[in-house]
Amino acid sequence: MKKIKGLWIWVFFICLATPAGLMAGGDAWGEWGRDFFQKVLGFVPEGIAKYSGAWHAPFRDYNIPGFGEVTGYILSAIAGIGLIMGAVWLLARGLSGKNGPQD
Amino acid sequence: MHIPDGYLSPQTCVIMYTACIPFWVMSGRRLRRKLNSRLVPLLSIFSAFSFVVMMFNIPVPGGTTTHAIGSVLMAILLGPWAAVTGISVALLIQALFFGDGGILSFGANAFNMAVVMPFAGYYVYRFLNLTRPKTPVRQALNAAVAGYVGINAAAFVTAIELGVQPLFFKALDGTPLYCPYGLAQTIPAMLFAHLTVGGIAEAVVTGGVLLFLRRSMPEIIVDLKIEAVA
Numbered sequence: 016m017k018k019i020k021g022l023w024i025w026v027f028f029i030c031l032a033t034p035a036g037l038m039a040g041g042d043a044w045g046e047w048g049r050d051f052f053q054k055v056l057g058f059v060p061e062g063i064a065k066y067s068g069a070w071h072a073p074f075r076d077y078n079i080p081g082f083g084e085v086t087g088y089i090l091s092a093i094a095g096i097g098l099i100m101g102a103v104w105l106l107a108r109g110l111s112g113k114n115g116p117q118d
Numbered sequence: 119m120h121i122p123d124g125y126l127s128p129q130t131c132v133i134m135y136t137a138c139i140p141f142w143v144m145s146g147r148r149l150r151r152k153l154n155s156r157l158v159p160l161l162s163i164f165s166a167f168s169f170v171v172m173m174f175n176i177p178v179p180g181g182t183t184t185h186a187i188g189s190v191l192m193a194i195l196l197g198p199w200a201a202v203t204g205i206s207v208a209l210l211i212q213a214l215f216f217g218d219g220g221i222l223s224f225g226a227n228a229f230n231m232a233v234v235m236p237f238a239g240y241y242v243y244r245f246l247n248l249t250r251p252k253t254p255v256r257q258a259l260n261a262a263v264a265g266y267v268g269i270n271a272a273a274f275v276t277a278i279e280l281g282v283q284p285l286f287f288k289a290l291d292g293t294p295l296y297c298p299y300g301l302a303q304t305i306p307a308m309l310f311a312h313l314t315v316g317g318i319a320e321a322v323v324t325g326g327v328l329l330f331l332r333r334s335m336p337e338i339i340v341d342l343k344i345e346a347v348a
Contacts (some may be wrong), residue, residue, distance in 0.1 A: 018338050019159050026163065029170050036174040039183040043175075044307045045280055045297070046122055052298070061289065062296040063124035070123065072217030077173065091216060092173055096166040098211045103162040106207070110150045 030092040034085045119187070119276050119308075120212065120227055123220030125297040126279060127287045134279070135225030138206075141233045145202035148347045157200070157345045164192045165204040169211065171323055172218075176315050182307075184316035186323040187231055190239030190268040194261055194328065195339075197347035201236035226279050230272045239268025239324070258329035265324030266317040270309065273316065277301070277308035 042051070049067055052059045077091035078084065126134070149157065168188030175183040193201040206228045212218035219227045243264035247257065281301030284294040297304070331338050 018335060018341065019156075019163060021335065022163050022338065026167055026170060029167070033170060033173040036176075036185065039175040039177040041177070041181050041183055043119065043184055044178075044182040044311050045125065045276075045299075045304070046120060048122075056298060058293070060124075060294050060296055060298050062127060062287070066124035066128075066220075066222060067122060070213070070217070070221040072213070072215055074215050075217035077216050077218075088173065092170050095169045095208075095211055095216065098215060099166045099169055099207055100162045102207050102211060103158060103165060103204075106146075106203070107149075107153055107158045107161075110146055111153045 026096065027093075030089055030096070033092045034088050037084060037088055119184075119231060119273060119312075120209075120219030121223040121230075121276065121280065123222045125220075125283070126223050126226055127283060127296050128222065129287075130279060130283070130296075131222045131225060134223070134229050138225050138228050138233065141202050141229075142206065145199045145206075145347075148199040149203060152345060152347055156341065157196075157347070160196060160342065160345055161200060161204050164188070164196060164201075165208045167327075168192060168205055169208040172208070172212070174319075176319055178311045178315045180310075182311060184311045184319070186265075186316070186319040187235060187269060187272070188323060189231055189235040189272070190243070190261070190265040190320065191324045191327055193236035193240040193268075194243050194264065194324070195331075195342045196345060198236045198240040200345075200347040201240075202232050205232035205236065226276075230276045230279070234275050235268045235272035238271035239264040242267045254329060254332045258325040258332070260325075261328045262321035262325030265320040268324075269316055269320040270312045273308040273312035274305070277304040280304045280308075 049059045049064060052063060074091055077088050079087035079090045082090060171186050171188045175185050178184050189201055189205045192204050196204065209219060209227050209232060210224065213221055213224050243260055246260035246263060280297040281299065281304035283297040284300050287295045289295060
């Protein structure tokens with residue numbers, strides 16, 4: 016387990032560096048919001064208008080309400096990791112029956 | 119490469135979820151056999167690593183951005199079937215909590231980045247490793263090429279899913295209902311972003327981390343070989 020802890024320390028340091036990813040302005044190709052289509056095409060395709068708000072993610076664009084962009088981004092990275100650990104644990108528990116994974 | 123909701127028709131979304139189901143089931147079955155080992159923490163850490171790597175947006179000439187994904191690294195280290203689940207979990211957390219990729223389009227995103235990408239990369243890596251010599255540097259280079267091919271395979275499949283939308287789904291007057299760009303636009307756009315910047319980022323992450331682990335934590339690699347769900 017000690018070796019895996021060493022890997023977690025690396026991942027934690029990578030989290031602290033994530034704000035570097037904020038320096039790239041603009042969206043990825045094909046990941047624009049409604050405004051983009053309004054501006055570029057002069058209209059928003061019906062399905063995009065209808066479904067783009069199908070789900071309201073609490074921390075949209077890795078923003079945590081109450082925190083600045085950079086701090087929110089780092090906190091999002093850490094929160095995301097916590098959520099992933101929880102999800103993997105639940106999944107492992109579900110797959111292995113009631114007692115959860117051994118070890 | 120995270121398709122938001124509204125870009126794909128509901129029909130396409132259903133097809134893509136359906137396409138994922140056999141891979142999720144098979145992945146779950148294969149993982150179940152190894153769950154008593156140390157696979158769970160390893161799955162967590164590489165899923166977490168992938169989540170964090172995807173936050174490093176890199177500018178692409180022309181005003182868009184891209185990022186590495188980490189699927190091929192996970193496929194090489196833990197096996198492609200482990201990567202199916204590990205990357206799907208990272209994508210699900212991104213969609214549910216951070217709005218990165220849609221919920222309706224989650225099946226499509228999982229198919230592209232958690233199925234096509236790890237398998238394409240894994241088999242390219244296996245193929246390249248048939249040659250000698252098998253030095254750590256050579257294997258890291260092979261992994262880098264595998265990462266490059268894997269992310270471009272995923273980008274290509276994504277471009278097809280987006281590009282067929284205006285062919286099949288338009289209003290009576292011909293206005294596109296979903297992604298308005300056809301294959302002639304989506305394929306060059308997605309491949310340009312990933313053949314240049316995205317592919318190089320994925321190559322550096324895949325080859326770099328493999329070499330780093332081999333050099334500074336060789337015992338991890340040994341463990342990982344034991345856990346691999348190939």
